[in-house]
Amino acid sequence: NAGVTQTPKFQVLKTGQSMTLQCAQDMNHEYMSWYRQDPGMGLRLIHYSVGAGITDQGEVPNGYNVSRSTTEDFPLRLLSAAPSQTSVYFCASSPGTGIEQYFGPGTRLTVT
Amino acid sequence: RKEVEQDPGPFNVPEGATVAFNCTYSNSASQSFFWYRQDCRKEPKLLMSVYSSGNEDGRFTAQLNRASQYISLLIRDSKLSDSATYLCVGMNTGFQKLVFGTGTRLLVSP
Numbered sequence: 407n408a409g410v411t412q413t414p415k416f417q418v419l420k421t422g423q424s425m426t427l428q429c430a431q432d433m434n435h436e437y438m439s440w441y442r443q444d445p446g447m448g449l450r451l452i453h454y455s456v457g458a459g460i461t462d463q464g465e466v467p468n469g470y471n472v473s474r475s476t477t478e479d480f481p482l483r484l485l486s487a488a489p490s491q492t493s494v495y496f497c498a499s500s501p502g503t504g505i506e507q508y509f510g511p512g513t514r515l516t517v518t
Numbered sequence: 519r520k521e522v523e524q525d526p527g528p529f530n531v532p533e534g535a536t537v538a539f540n541c542t543y544s545n546s547a548s549q550s551f552f553w554y555r556q557d558c559r560k561e562p563k564l565l566m567s568v569y570s571s572g573n574e575d576g577r578f579t580a581q582l583n584r585a586s587q588y589i590s591l592l593i594r595d596s597k598l599s600d601s602a603t604y605l606c607v608g609m610n611t612g613f614q615k616l617v618f619g620t621g622t623r624l625l626v627s628p
Contacts, residue, residue, distance in 0.1 A: 441618075448522075448605070449562070449618040496561055506552075507616065509561035 410510035412497050418516045419487040427482040427513050429497030437500040438480040442493040487517045522608050524619035535596045539622045541589045541606030548608040551589050556603045596626045
C-alpha cells in the first residue's frame with residue numbers, strides 16, 4: 407500500500423496562475439480532506455469529502471475547489487493563486503468519522 | 519480565542535526525563551480528542567487517542583478532563599527520537615471537524 411500520495415512535493419506559482427494539487431489513496435477510505443498548515447495557525451480544514459460525488463467546505467474554503475469523482479482521488483484546485491495561499495497543503499483520508507486520519511507527505515506551495 | 523490552545527514551547531528536556539504537555543479546548547461540544555506527532559517538514563501521524571478514563575501506550579499517557587476542558591500528554595523516560603511537535607486535536611460533532619492546536623515542540627537532548 408502506498409497510503410496517501412500527493413503531487414507535486416514543491417510548487418512555485420505566480421499570482422493569478424491556477425493549478426491542481428493531486429491527492430490519491432489506495433486504502434479504500436471513504437473520507438478525504440484537505441488541510442493547509444501555516445506557522446502559528448495550526449492545520450486548518452479547506453474542503454472535505456465523505457464519499458465519491460460528495461464534497462463540502464471546511465474552515466477556509468475560499469479560493470479553492472475540489473471534486474471527488476472516484477473513491478481514490480481528491481484533487482484540490484487553486485483558481486487564481488494569491489500570495490496568501492503560500493502554505494503547506496496536506497491531504498488526509500480516513501475509514502470513518504472519529505477514526506485516525508492518514509496524511510500524505512504534503513505539498514509546499516509558494517505564490518510570488 | 520483559539521478553539522484548541524497549546525503552549526508552543528519549545529520544551530527542552532534531557533534524555534530520560536518526564537515531560538507533560540497540556541492542551542485546553544473551548545468548545546464543550548468537542549467529543550473526541552487525539553494527540554498527533556509531527557516531525558520537522560513531515561506529515562502529522564496519530565500518536566494516540568484520548569479517552570475520558572485516561573489511556574496509556576508504553577511511555578505515553580493521555581488524559582482528558584472534561585470539567586476543566588483540558589487534555590494532557592505525559593511522556594516518561596524521554597528518548598532523543600521523541601523530539602518532534604505534538605499536536606492536540608479535538609473533534610466536534612459532524613464529520614471530520616477536526617480542530618488542530620498549533621503544536622508544542624519538544625526537544626530531547628543527550
